[in-house]
Ligand SMILES: Nc1nc2c(ncn2[C@@H]2O[C@H](COP(=O)(O)OP(=O)(O)O)[C@@H](O)[C@H]2O)c(=O)[nH]1
């Protein structure tokens with residue numbers, strides 16, 4: 001039911017399905033099945049960087065620039081629930097508020113639930129919903145720190161890595177993984193001292209071979225997001241990168257995304273079934289406890305789960 005509404009452009013149906021995805025309601029998968037044939041069109045753009053670098057402000061101004069070009073935009077703001085970012089989602093809402101009455105823009109904030117893999121899975125699904133809604137571009141804002149966030153980054157076609165001036169030592173500390181996935185680098189807050197130096201340092205690091213492996217040479221841009229400065233050039237580079245991908249590896253990336261989704265879903269379904277089976281037979285908690293007490297090693301315990309699953313089910 002929800003899928004039909006979403007395909008007709010009903011905002012409330014989309015919001016409802018996203019809530020179901022977040023809450024892991026099983027029927028959400030049925031809706032995603034129906035939406036699947038309508039996905040694969042949107043340009044997915046990741047915006048990654050440490051808290052406070054200005055990602056939400058950049059996203060807000062990118063929305064403006066994209067709307068001026070007639071593009072429709074979806075935004076997923078992923079915010080790991082941590083004591084340090086508790087207020088960030090509210091802040092994001094306020095920062096992007098001016099777009100909330102624009103029917104061409106759909107913004108959704110996501111908090112992590114603290115379980116492994118849950119974040120990347122629900123982000124992926126929510127991006128698919130926006131894709132099926134027909135959004136031309138989907139911006140995914142995320143803090144690039146944990147494994148989960150790196151997974152989120154992998155789902156984008158184009159990744160923007162946001163830094164600020166004076167991060168000298170931090171630049172060295174940036175995980176190589178982030179440098180490798182960056183397609184466009186932005187030194188935001190260029191109104192602050194040291195922006196040119198940071199740009200140069202980044203360019204040197206990128207030349208040393210940390211750049212992406214697909215032949216694209218990642219540009220390093222300066223922006224002052226709060227003043228919309230550098231935003232048109234950023235949008236131009238986003239479009240250049242999309243065109244580059246389309247010419248070279250777009251199909252590859254699309255294929256990889258769907259294959260990863262498939263593998264992830266296989267893992268999910270097997271896990272769901274295993275825990276359901278063993279819980280029903282009251283073996284799940286016992287096994288968890290035994291592993292916790294080191295009475296059994298986790299490998300053998302996992303093999304026991306598999307053995308249980310291969311046995312005919314006791315009804
Ligand atoms: N000076 C200056 N401040 C900025 C700039 N861009 C964003 N900010 C400010 O930096 C703070 C953090 O911005 P926010 O977009 O929430 O960062 P996020 O945590 O990366 O999403 C806010 O107070 C913004 O107003 C900029 O270009 N220059």
Ligand SMILES: [Mg+2]
Pocket residue numbers: 055056057088092141
């Ligand atoms: Mg933010």
